[in-house]
Amino acid sequence: MDKVYSISEFAERVNVSMSTLRRWDASGEFPAKKRPSGHRYYDESDVRKLLNLTPEEMRKVIVYCRVSSHSQKDDLAFQIESMEAYCLSAGIAVDEWVKEIGGGMNFKRKKFLALMDAIVAGEVKRLIIAHKDRLVRFGFDFIQHLADRHGCEIEVVNQESLSPQEEMTEDLLAIVHTFSCRLYGMRKYRKDTE
The missing domain is CATH 1.20.5 (Single alpha-helices involved in coiled-coils or other helix-helix interfaces)
Structure with a gap:
């Protein structure tokens, strides 16, 4: 079920003023949904429609696996194998597997940047990673915030409590x-x- 937004929450989510939303609703340009009580609301499908994002059924589940150097190719193969076993046991249908070799502090990795672009474009429903540091060594909280803002869930399979x-x-x-x-x-x- 799509997340439901009040007018103020929706305005913040799509970066439009509440008065603009009310004007669009009154003119029929972008009408709000109404509850039986008369309260207006929007949902995630409205976010996708207004921001021209990919329809929900076309959004992907992606598994991202990374190691730092070519000498760790065996580790990459093990990571992929472990993630396959996890997805099979959890019944997760994976649309795309992204495998990359590059340092976790390097934000210019081609596949990483393509993944971030896909998240911002609303093309990714769920991103699955083995550990937080497989995605980025620093700044995971920012990436998490970015994903949340664009309706992407990041699932970290191995949560370490340090x-x-x-x-x-x-x-x-x-x-x-x-x-x-x-x-x-x-x-x-x-x-x-x-």
């Missing part, structure tokens, strides 16, 4: 690892600069 200290330690290690890889990669340019 203490704040453990989480910070993992984040710091990821930062150190990323920058040490960059420094190592810059060694080949040393001869050019000398």
